Amino acid sequence: MSQQINLFNPIFLKQKKIFTALPMAEALGVIIAGALLLDWYAGHTVAQLEQEAAAGKVLLAEREQRLVKANVQFAPRAASATLQAELDAAELELKSLHNVESVLQGGALGNTAGYAEYFRAFSRQNVSGLWLTGVTISGAGNDIGLQGRAMQATMIPNYVARLTGERVMHGKTFASLDIARPDAALALAEAAAAASAPAVPAAPSAAPYVEFSLQSTMQEAAK
Structure with a gap:
């Protein structure tokens, strides 16, 4: 009977040195x-x-x-009493002007366009043989009075009808109309005085024209 003996030991192997x-x-x-x-x-x-x-x-x-520096240079200034008073006065004046404009636009003062349109209407309705000798416009045009002469009395109603057809005469009527024929002697005396010549005596007779007087009033809203 045989027996093997292992004489190898790993510790006897040469070790490799890694960290030298x-x-x-x-x-x-x-x-x-x-x-x-x-x-x-x-x-x-x-x-x-x-x-x-x-x-x-x-x-x-x-x-x-x-x-x-900016804070020092642009420091808030104290309000000027004078400038504030002027500003208040300007604002008050502006408010007053607005009130006046409102009154004018509201028509509380009547006609504010002036009297020029009335005279344009009179000139447009010029009638041959009829002429005006006097015009009276009271207040804001509420009352208008016309005095004139016409060669014939029948021309006056036609003139009045044409005149009331003007836009500026809307809402107005002639409440009174007086027509009279002056004396011829008075008419001749007036003509002579106008020509700076002595009056020519003439026999009393009717003048060749008639004088008329018109007076207008505002029509009432109910009418």
Whole structure:
């Protein structure tokens, strides 16, 4: 009977040395170099940030100085009593003008267009053989009086009808109409006085024209 004896022991094998002195020195050098580079980069970055912060402080100080100067230059001024009084007076005058405009537009004063349109109407309704010797317009045109002469009395009603057809005469009627024939002697005396010549005696007779007088009034709303 035989028996095998194993005399191999792993501890007797040659061990491979991984971390020797040289590789460890190189690794340590790399670590130190990296640490130095990182420290330099951090210092450089911090320096840049400090410069930017300093520049920001300078800019902020300049802006604060400008703000102080602006506040001093454009400081709120006290209200001027004179300017306020003038402003109040102007506002009061403007309000008064608005009130006057409202009254004028409302027609409370009657006709505010003047009397020119009345005389245009009289000139448009010119009738041959009839002429006016006097015109009276009272107030705002509420009352109108006409005095004139006509060669024939029958011409007067036609003239009145045409005159009341004018736009400016709407709402008015002639309430009274007086027609008379003056003496011929009076008519001749007036003609002579107008020609700066002595009056020519004439026998009393009727004048060749008649005189008339018209007076208008405002029509009532009910009518």
